[in-house]
Amino acid sequence: MTAPVRRASVFAALCTLSLAVPLVDPWMAAAVAGVVLLGAYVITDGPLFDLLAYPGDYEDSRLYGLITFVLAAVALGLMATAASMPVAVFVGTILLVGYGNFGAQLVRLRTDTDVVRVGSFCLAALAAAVAGQALAHSLSGDAVASALPLVVFLAASGAFLAALLRDVLLPSDDPIIVLSVGLLLWLLAELEPAIGTVEIVIALAVTVGFGYVSYALETASIAGMLTGILLGLLTIVLGGYGWFTVLISFFAIGGLSTKFRYERKTELGVAEDNNGARGSGNVLGNAAVALVAVLGYAASDAGFLPREPELFLFAFAGSIATAMSDTLSSEIGSVFERPRLITTLEPVDPGTDGGVTWQGELAGVAGAAVVAAIAYGLFPDVGPVGAAIIVAAGIAGMTVDSLLGATLEGSILGNQGVNFLATLSGALVSALLVLSIAVS
Structure with a gap:
């Protein structure tokens, strides 16, 4: 057994101590965390230090990785005991991260294939989070069977988010992952989406597929794939398959448009990096607003927001229409005649920020x-x-992107900021157009 596997197994065992919160008095669980923190602070060398240390811990001879991980777990534990975070969410989050890491390290003994490693993390994290949440519900006297679909949804959402963050961050950033996953699952649990067992299984199959x-088609990197899966799952469960169809139309058409005359784009120096595969930054830059709209719709439908849920539907569609318009206008328009700067109409080199062509503008209108x-x-x-409002919104957003x-792009904003x-x-x-029509 290699050192990373041994370390991951010990961290997974420590994560199992999170069950002390529903099993015993929370103060007892806090005492256990205190003992672990003290031990992590006083152990500065020797075999135990080597077992628990991340590579960066050797510089200061201190188990900062373990210390910060326990502190993140304690922070979530306080939310579960002093705030309204469900204890099941706390337990599921800690087990998800710990056993997901362990599963990924075990698979790495056999293969270094990135997609297999990520898949093993997600499967192990999903199983651990479901088991932990189910046990927490059982200990609190809740009916596990009726809560199972929500449990699986929360576990899957947390697993995909954790895998995504692990792909874009460092392995030693587990404390950030713990807090991020815990807060997301808390939010989703508060929304209490109505979903059955069959529905969540189908949603997972569709989004993962x-x-x-x-x-596989190289239209998304691993991080882009995970981001798309997470966004798709949340969209199906909180919005519905109609919302998902709108979202996936952008991912499918926009992704394929990057392959349009890719060799010509490469010659011009305007092709997407990584053979056109879009990463998490690109996906989030184009779909983050849509995700907020989905969450707003679910919160409004649940009575947390005063606005009509349909308003968020139009916001969602307007953001996707913009993303589609901008993507098609740049991917298709860039291979035609020399673009002109939108502010002055002066000819500019291909790939110049703010450069537009009439072919690209026409493609953008078609996308909306x-x-x-x-x-x-x-x-x-x-x-x-x-x-008509959605088309107008897409054209307006595409124009804002060019402006x-x-x-501002390059001096103040990056590409993803402009997309957002x-x-x-x-x-x-x-x-706003929907509101103005409703008022009139």
């Missing part, structure tokens, strides 16, 4: 129309006027 296809048509066909609340690219602000503008235009 689409995610892996995007990776595709999103509007899908929304019109799936949502009775949209209607012809609503579809920001010509003025553009999709935000599309969402706001769509929502």
Whole structure:
């Protein structure tokens, strides 16, 4: 057994101590955490130090990795005992991270294939989180069977988020992962989405299937795949398959558009890196606003927000229409005639931020129309006027993207920041137009 596997197994065993919170008095659990912290502080060398130390711990001869991990667990434990975080969420989060790491390290003994390693982390994390939450529910007297679909949804969401963060951060950043996963699962648990056992199984199969296809077709990196799976799962459960269809239309069409005349884009120096595979930053830059809209819809539907849930539907569609318009306009328009800067109409080199072509603008309008048509066909609340609003929002957001690219990108904003602000503008235009029509 290698050192990383031994360390992961010990961390998993320590994570099992989180069961002390539902099993015994919380103060007893705090005492256990205190003992672990004290031991981590006083152990500065020797075999036990070598067993628990991350590579960076050797510089200061201190088990900072273990110390910060325990402190993060204590912070979540305080939320579970002094705030309204469900104890099951706390236990599931700690076990998820600990046993997910252990599963990934075990598989690494056989293969270094990244996608297999990530898959093993997700499976081990999912199983541990489901088991931990189920046990916590059982100890508190709740009916485990009725809570099982929500338990699986929370476990899967946490597993995908943790795997994503592990891919973009460092292995020693487990404390950040623990806090991030715990807070997300707390939010999702408060929304109490209504989902059955069959529904969550189908949702997982659909999102994982689409995610892996995007990776196999090289339209998404591993981080991009995980981001897409997580966004898709949350969209299906909190919104529905209609929302997911709108979202996946962007990922599918936008991803394939990166392959359009890829050799020509490479010659011009405007091709996406990594053979066109989009990473987590690109996916989040284009879909973060859509995710907020989905969460807003679920919160409004649950009575936490005063606005009508349909308003968030239009914000969602407007942001996706913007993402689709911007992606198609840049991926298709970049291979045609020399672009012109949107602010001055002066000819610029291909790939210049803020450069546009008439072919790209036409492709962007078509992209917004595709999103509007899908929304019109799936949502009775949209209607012809609503579809026109979504198209207008997509065009407005695409224009904002070009204007920001010509003025602020590179000096103040990065590409993902521009994408985020553009999709935000599309969402706001769509929502405001719907509100103005409703008021009039």
